[in-house]
Amino acid sequence: MNLQAILELMGDGEYHSGAALGEVLGVSRTAVWKHLQKLESYGLPLESVKGKGYRLPGGLELLDETRIKSGLSADAQAFLSQLDIRQSVESTNLLAMERAASGGHGYVCLAEHQTGGRGRRGRRWSSPFGQSLYLSAVVQFEGGAAALEGLSLAVGVALVRALSALGGQGVGLKWPNDVLFDGRKLAGVLLEMTGDPAGACQVVVGLGLNIKVSEQAAREIDQPWADVGQILPGVSRNQVAVAVINELLPVLGSFEVQGFGAYREEWQAAHVYHHQEVRLSTVSEEIVGRVLGVSATGALRLDVNGQEQEFAGGEVSLRPERQS
Incomplete structure (x- = not known):
């Protein structure tokens, strides 16, 4: 048995008892429990209710x-x-x-x-x-x-x-x-x-x-x-x-x-800060300007104090702040 089989069974979001899971998969309840513990380590929201069993709230759709x-x-x-x-x-x-x-x-x-x-x-x-x-x-x-x-x-x-x-x-x-x-x-x-x-x-x-x-x-x-x-x-x-x-x-x-x-x-057209005042932070400075768009190479074009400047490269991060 592998974890995939349990995930497929529990993908419906319904409760499944450890015994029922073990019976369908042909393994012991202890083996089922060990695999369920892995679900929690994966960040899955496993829910347990005495007398009802285990479920994944909201279910789970695996990639097919x-x-x-x-x-x-x-x-x-x-x-x-x-x-x-x-x-x-x-x-x-x-x-x-x-x-x-x-x-x-x-x-x-x-x-x-x-x-x-x-x-x-x-x-x-x-x-x-x-x-x-x-x-x-x-x-x-x-x-x-x-x-x-x-x-x-x-x-x-x-x-x-x-x-x-x-x-x-x-x-x-x-x-x-x-x-x-x-x-x-x-x-x-x-x-x-x-x-x-x-x-x-x-x-x-x-x-x-x-x-x-x-x-x-x-x-x-x-x-x-x-x-x-x-x-x-x-x-x-x-x-x-x-x-x-x-x-x-x-x-x-x-x-x-x-x-x-x-x-x-x-x-x-999809840029959420187009034509807005922004603050651009680089590794060495911060620049405030109005977004004019992007260049043909993807560089950010800013109007900084009336002059157009371009900024490019993966080391630049944009943190918008509306100017009052």
Whole structure:
């Protein structure tokens, strides 16, 4: 017996006694209990009631490889070389980086759970089991780092498109790598590169998208957050995965030819701070200015005391503050 079998049985959100679980799985109640303890270590909200048994409040929808593949568009399938779905990993980006070291173009990794999920600048990304989408994809570029300018912003556009295709409204973008809903973080993007910075290189595009975050998991998030369930109540996690992959992979497959210019206007239209006064914090200074938009390479354009300036690079973070 493996943990997957118990997760599938308890995915209905109903109570199951230890004896009933053991009978269906053909193992002892002690063996069942040991596996249930693992659920708690994964951050799943396991509930126990004497005389009734155990349940996962709200149920659980596991990622289904067959269902995801059957929903992929022709363009997404053309890019995809392998879909790798894991139960628990340290980080999907780490797995993808290992694959990227030997090529790996078109490899896409999904995981139910991450023990060491990471966001920008090394920040921890809360990754409870079965409650979000943790995805990393490998794409090869021949033009080196210069060909990547604006890629993380284009990925943000793909995420907005995916949620819009599902009927989600009110999703916006925050420069450079965040997806927001109602001012709260819904998703983040992390790019990592290996290979020749001036030639053939592989890029891992990682993203974390909150789908249905439990109260227990929410306590570990250290910033205002949102999930897809607040935008699209009852949405299927596999349906979200299909929508994201269908929008993301064609963007990755064509980006080196099209560049960020193909997504610039769409990105600016979704930018939640467009034409607003903001405070931009870099490693060495803070700049106050009005957002003019982004450049053809994805750099942030600010009007600072009547002069236009551009700011680019992963070391820059944007913290908006309305000026009185």
